[in-house]
Amino acid sequence: MTALVGVVVFPGSNCEMDCVESVGLLGGEGRLLWHGDDDVSGVDAVIVPGGFAHGDYLRPGAIARFSPVMSAVARFAADGGPVVGICNGFQVLTEAGLLPGALQKNSGLKFLCQPSTIRVSSENSSLTSRASVGDELSIPINHFEGNYTCDSETLAKLRGEDMIVLRYVDNPNGSVDDIAGVCNEGRNVVGLMPHPERACNEILGSSDGGVLLGSLLDLAA
Amino acid sequence: MKFKVQVDVSLRSGIADPAGATIERALPALGYEGVSGVSVGKTIRFTIEASDQEEAEAHAEDLCASFLINPVIEDATVTVEAGNGDL
Numbered sequence: 001m002t003a004l005v006g007v008v009v010f011p012g013s014n015c016e017m018d019c020v021e022s023v024g025l026l027g028g029e030g031r032l033l034w035h036g037d038d039d040v041s042g043v044d045a046v047i048v049p050g051g052f053a054h055g056d057y058l059r060p061g062a063i064a065r066f067s068p069v070m071s072a073v074a075r076f077a078a079d080g081g082p083v084v085g086i087c088n089g090f091q092v093l094t095e096a097g098l099l100p101g102a103l104q105k106n107s108g109l110k111f112l113c114q115p116s117t118i119r120v121s122s123e124n125s126s127l128t129s130r131a132s133v134g135d136e137l138s139i140p141i142n143h144f145e146g147n148y149t150c151d152s153e154t155l156a157k158l159r160g161e162d163m164i165v166l167r168y169v170d171n172p173n174g175s176v177d178d179i180a181g182v183c184n185e186g187r188n189v190v191g192l193m194p195h196p197e198r199a200c201n202e203i204l205g206s207s208d209g210g211v212l213l214g215s216l217l218d219l220a221a
Numbered sequence: 222m223k224f225k226v227q228v229d230v231s232l233r234s235g236i237a238d239p240a241g242a243t244i245e246r247a248l249p250a251l252g253y254e255g256v257s258g259v260s261v262g263k264t265i266r267f268t269i270e271a272s273d274q275e276e277a278e279a280h281a282e283d284l285c286a287s288f289l290i291n292p293v294i295e296d297a298t299v300t301v302e303a304g305n306g307d308l
Contacts, residue, residue, distance in 0.1 A: 059291055066288075095291065102293040104232075109239045149236060149294060174237065 003028040003220035006043035008073065008089070010035040010053035010064050015086065015197060019049045022200035026210055028217045035067035044220035045082040045126075046073055048089030050142070050195060060088055060103065060145050061095035070096055082126035082219045083189045087143055090181075090191030099184055099191045100158065101150035107174025111144040115205070117169040118180045118194055125165045125183040127190040130215040136169060137208035139194040146193040148175035148182070158182060166192055188219075223268050223305045224277035228285055229298045231262040236294050265289055268305065277301045 007019045009032050020030030033040060035053075040046055053064035064070065070092070077083045077098055085093035093099045106112060117138055120131040131137075150158070155176060158164050166181035173193075181192030196209030232238050238260050245259040271277035278301045290297045 058289070062288065062291070094293075102291050104236070104294055105239050107237060107239050109243055147237070147239075151235075151293070174239070 001221055003045065003217045004043045005030050005045045005047060005216070005220060006033040006040050007031065007047045007049055008033050008035060008069055009049075010051070010067060010092075012053050012055050013049055013051035013088070015050035015088075015195065018195075018197040019047050019086070022197040022209065022213055023047075023217070025200050026214050026217055028220065033069055035064070035069045038068040038072055040069070040072045040076050040081075045216050046076060046084070047197075047216075048073070048083070048085040048092050049197070050087030050089060053088055053092060056088070059091075059095065061092035064092045065096040074098060077184075077186075077189050080186060080188050082216055084127055084216055085189075085191040086195055086197065087141075087146070087193055090193055091145065093189065093191045098189050099182055100154050100163075101148055101179075101182065103145050103193070104147045104149055105145050106143070106147050106172070112146070112172055113142045114140065114172070116141045116172060116180075116194055118166045119169055121164045121167050122162045122183070124162060125187045125190050125215075126219050127181070127183075127192070127196075127212045127215050128165055129218060130211050135211070137199075137211060138206040139196055139199045139209050139212075140206075141172060141194050142198075143173070143193055146173045146175070148179040148193070150176065161185065163187075165190055166194070222271060222273070222277075222303065224271055224274070224281075225302045225304045226267050226269055226277070226281045227300045227302075228265040228281070228289055229262060229300075230265065230290055230295050231260060231297070233294055233296050274301065274303065
C-alpha cells in the first residue's frame with residue numbers, strides 16, 4: 001500500500017512542496033494539510049515542514065502551535081503515529097511540547113545556508129530505521145535559529161535514553177552536544193534542523209535524505 | 222477596570238546569549254571600555270481588563286507562562302499597574 005504522508009501548511013511555510021515531491025520520488029504520496037484543519041485526514045505519517053510559520057513572530061513556532069491542526073497532530077503522535085518536524089517544523093514541535101528542548105539563535109548570529117554532514121546517532125526512530133549508527137549523510141541546513149539547547153537534566157536523559165538521533169560532524173550553529181535531531185520517548189516523533197527533502201535526488205547534490213524520509217515511509221506503509 | 226502590563230523577557234541564566242556577546246565584543250571598537258554583562262531581551266506591553274489587581278496579575282502571569290515566553294530558555298518579569306492607555 002502506498003504510504004500517505006500529510007504535510008502541514010501554515011501561513012509562511014515554504015518547504016511543503018519539496019516534501020511532497022520527495023515523498024513522491026520515494027514511492028509514497030504526499031498530501032497537504034491546512035493548518036486550520038482540525039484533523040489529519042487519515043494519513044499514515046505527518047511532516048511539519050520548514051519555513052516561517054506565522055512569520056516566526058514572538059518566537060519560531062510559538063504561534064503555529066496554536067493552529068487547530070497541531071491538536072490533531074498531537075493526538076496522532078500520542079497514538080504512536082510517525083511525525084517528523086524539519087527545520088521550522090522542529091521548532092514548532094518543541095514549542096508544542098512534542099519534543100524536548102528549544103532552538104535559539106545560531107551561536108555565530110549568522111543565517112546558515114550550506115551543505116552539512118550529519119552522523120546517525122540512533123537508528124531506533126521513525127526517521128532513521130533504514131540507517132546505521134555512524135552513517136554520515138550530506139544534507140543541507142538553512143536556518144538562523146537552529147542552536148539546540150536544553151537543561152542539563154534533559155540532556156542527560158536524551159543521552160541516557162538514546163534520544164539523540166542525529167549529530168553534526170562539524171557543529172555549525174553551537175547546538176549542545178552537536179545535536180542536529182532528537183526524538184521523543186516513544187521514538188515516533190523526530191525533529192531535525194537539516195532538510196532531508198532537499199537531498200532526495202542526485203541532481204540536487206545529494207540523495208542521502210532518502211535514507212531518512214524512506215525510513216518514515218517504511219513505518220507509514 | 223483596565224490594567225497596564227509590561228512583560229520583560231530575558232534569557233535564563235546559563236543559556237548562551239549570542240546577541241549580547243556580539244554587542245559586548247563590539248563596544249571597545251567604538252571606544253567604550255569597561256562594559257560587561259551585556260544581555261539582550263525583549264519587552265512586551267499590553268492592556269488587560271480585570272476586576273482587581275490580583276486578577277489582572279493572575280491573567281498576565283498565565284498568558285506569560287502559556288504563550289509569551291518559552292520556559293526552556295526564557296524568564297520573565299511581569300509588572301501590572303492600574304491604568305489605561307499606553308505605558
